[in-house]
Amino acid sequence: MRYVVAKDSRDAVALLKGSDNARLLAGGTDVLVQMKLGLKTPDLLIDIKSIDGFSDISSEKNGFRIGAAVSGAQMGEHADLKAMWPGVVEAVELIGSTQVQGRATMVGNLCNGSPAGDAVPAMMTAGAMARIEGAEGSRDILVADLLESPGKTKLGKAELISSIFLPVRTQHASDAYLRFIPRTEMDIAVASAGVSLELDENGNIEIASVALGAVAPTAVFVPSAAEALIGTKLDEQALAACAVACEAACNPIDDKRGTVEFRTKVAGVMATRAAKIAYSRAGGLL
Numbered sequence: 001m002r003y004v005v006a007k008d009s010r011d012a013v014a015l016l017k018g019s020d021n022a023r024l025l026a027g028g029t030d031v032l033v034q035m036k037l038g039l040k041t042p043d044l045l046i047d048i049k050s051i052d053g054f055s056d057i058s059s060e061k062n063g064f065r066i067g068a069a070v071s072g073a074q075m076g077e078h079a080d081l082k083a084m085w086p087g088v089v090e091a092v093e094l095i096g097s098t099q100v101q102g103r104a105t106m107v108g109n110l111c112n113g114s115p116a117g118d119a120v121p122a123m124m125t126a127g128a129m130a131r132i133e134g135a136e137g138s139r140d141i142l143v144a145d146l147l148e149s150p151g152k153t154k155l156g157k158a159e160l161i162s163s164i165f166l167p168v169r170t171q172h173a174s175d176a177y178l179r180f181i182p183r184t185e186m187d188i189a190v191a192s193a194g195v196s197l198e199l200d201e202n203g204n205i206e207i208a209s210v211a212l213g214a215v216a217p218t219a220v221f222v223p224s225a226a227e228a229l230i231g232t233k234l235d236e237q238a239l240a241a242c243a244v245a246c247e248a249a250c251n252p253i254d255d256k257r258g259t260v261e262f263r264t265k266v267a268g269v270m271a272t273r274a275a276k277i278a279y280s281r282a283g284g285l286l
């Protein structure tokens with residue numbers, strides 16, 4: 001196996017193109033564990049941490065650009081990013097321990113392709129865009145459109161993500177992410193929910209987005225749950241309708257960590273609780 005430090009995106013793309021079984025190394029908290037367990041045996045490991053800009057969070061005119069090698073810890077320390085997208089940051093900060101936080105990236109979480117990846121539902125409801133580098137140059141695509149199946153994204157063989165873009169939002173908007181785990185930390189979500197809301201001046205929900213994690217082969221949007229919230233001040237009826245819609249969208253596996261029935265029920269509970277947090281953060285009064 002070879003280990004190469006990529007000089008820039010073009011170099012990384014060329015290395016990916018020239019290999020049958022390469023893996024990118026961002027934080028390594030998934031890929032190195034998989035290699036140690038013998039689940040992945042790449043012939044080439046391409047370290048992307050030294051590429052210019054990959055470890056930066058930069059403020060752009062219309063939002064924040066977060067480099068593909070930015071760690072969870074870096075995101076948690078960025079006050080402006082945290083103020084604008086608290087749900088995305090709290091989702092990333094749930095990943096692993098303090099040690100894992102110093103390395104794990106939001107992009108690695110997405111590209112590992114786990115249906116339970118914590119950052120993914122939050123990125124989806126945020127309308128996050130991934131900048132993809134390939135042999136033909138760069139393109140931007142919604143994170144939600146990259147999801148394919150467990151362990152797989154729609155990225156091509158010789159493509160990588162260089163950054164994630166989170167758009168600016170109004171003062172009366174916010175988001176939240178919650179997951180259920182059997183332990184207090186360091187566990188994989190049994191069911192999770194991301195909710196993003198935008199309110200009008202009177203506290204009515206104008207725009208809503210709801211996504212669930214760990215209850216289907218990939219994280220999923222639940223448009224009917226979002227619709228149940230729009231036009232309301234998050235009254236009990238709206239919350240109940242949101243929960244029912246979330247339950248209907250679930251197609252989970254049955255395993256020792258949670259039965260189908262349990263995961264389905266909990267998904268609705270997580271979504272309504274996350275909606276309440278997002279609503280308060282956006283300035284709504286419950």
Ligand SMILES: Cc1cc2nc3c(=O)[nH]c(=O)nc-3n(C[C@H](O)[C@H](O)[C@H](O)COP(=O)(O)OP(=O)(O)OC[C@H]3O[C@@H](n4cnc5c(N)ncnc54)[C@H](O)[C@@H]3O)c2cc1C
Pocket residue numbers: 022023024025026027028029030031032033048068094095096097100103104105106107108109110111112116117118119155159160161162186187188189
């Ligand atoms: C102790 C421990 C606890 C954990 N807890 C959690 C948890 O609570 N929640 C959770 O969701 N996950 C958890 N994880 C899993 C892991 O930490 C996360 O998924 C993390 O976000 C992966 O990021 P990374 O930068 O380390 O990815 P890496 O391991 O570097 O890469 C992961 C995959 O993504 C690909 N990849 C990386 N960067 C790119 C890129 N720029 N473009 C295209 N493909 C890329 C790699 O080829 C690889 O296949 C845990 C892991 C450990 C070891």
